[in-house]
Amino acid sequence: MPPPPPGSRPAAPPVRSRVEDALRRAIAEGEFAPGSRLVEADLVARFDAGRSHVRLAIDALAAEGLVERVPNRGARVRVVSTEEAVAITECRMALEALIAGKAAERVTDAEAGRLRAQLGAMRDALAAGDLLGYSALIQELHGLLHAAARQPVAAGLVDRLQAQLVRHQFRLSLRPGRPQVSLAELGELVDAVTGRDPGRAAAAATAHFASVIDALAASTGSPGGTP
CATH class of the missing domain: 1.10.10.10 (Winged helix-like DNA-binding domain superfamily/Winged helix DNA-binding domain)
Known part of the structure; x- marks a missing residue:
């Protein structure tokens, strides 16, 4: 054409x-x-x-x-139960590990700089007590990681899964202590990606989403994990 x-x-x-x-x-x-x-x-x-x-x-x-x-x-x-949110997040965890590994392989210097800057903005928001802003910055961080990975199929699947979890993510963002935990986990992920270490990046993504799963499950007292 x-x-x-x-x-x-x-x-x-x-x-x-x-x-x-x-x-x-x-x-x-x-x-x-x-x-x-x-x-x-x-x-x-x-x-x-x-x-x-x-x-x-x-x-x-x-x-x-x-x-x-x-x-x-x-x-x-549609209302998504906590049990279903856990199952959805388990699927997302596998996709995000793939994306993180690809991002570590393909990230440019400019993209690495944007990831570090985003992490800094997240720290500032958390220090200011802006939990809603912090939650929005997390979503932007994942968008930057997806762009760096250049894996549009996986990113598209994540977007579709992610849209079902809004209520649960909002609850987690307000849970005492949870933002500090996620900041440390995402800091490790950014360090691994910008350090261009695919294995470490995939492991960091897996660890973060496994932690989310545990936090979601704990919010209802049911066994299992979430996003």
Whole structure:
């Protein structure tokens, strides 16, 4: 296929894809709480899209496990139990270990600098007692690691798993002592990636997510682990 002529704009994504991506992001960022209804008329207005596009987007997210359709009541954001959150995080742990190893192999000097700077921002947020800001910075850190890994398939799978865990991650971010633990774990991960040690990086990612699993399980007193 010949390259587009100079000055041409890339084609806009199909409407359904645009709505699907925007709704997925809104759920992942907690704009729609677990259990909340997704009213088609409201989504049509919000995303400036036709009802058929909204319905197709909801169907796609239902297939991913983010949304469920309730007979005679419409669609709602699916509630994920702690037990399921643990299972999802176990899957994410394997993917994040792969991503961490690839990031250590492929990280550039500029990317390494951004990772170190992000870790510094996380330390500052925690020192200031900004737990919500700290939680947001963690998500940005994972985004930087995913970019450095250049493994879009694994990163895409993680994004889909991650979107189901918003409520549980929020609870963890407010748990006394947990942010300090995660900062130390993520510091080890960043050190391993920027040190270009794939084995150590994969082990650090595994250790971090195993710790998350334990923290989630402990929050309900059930055995097992989380993200």
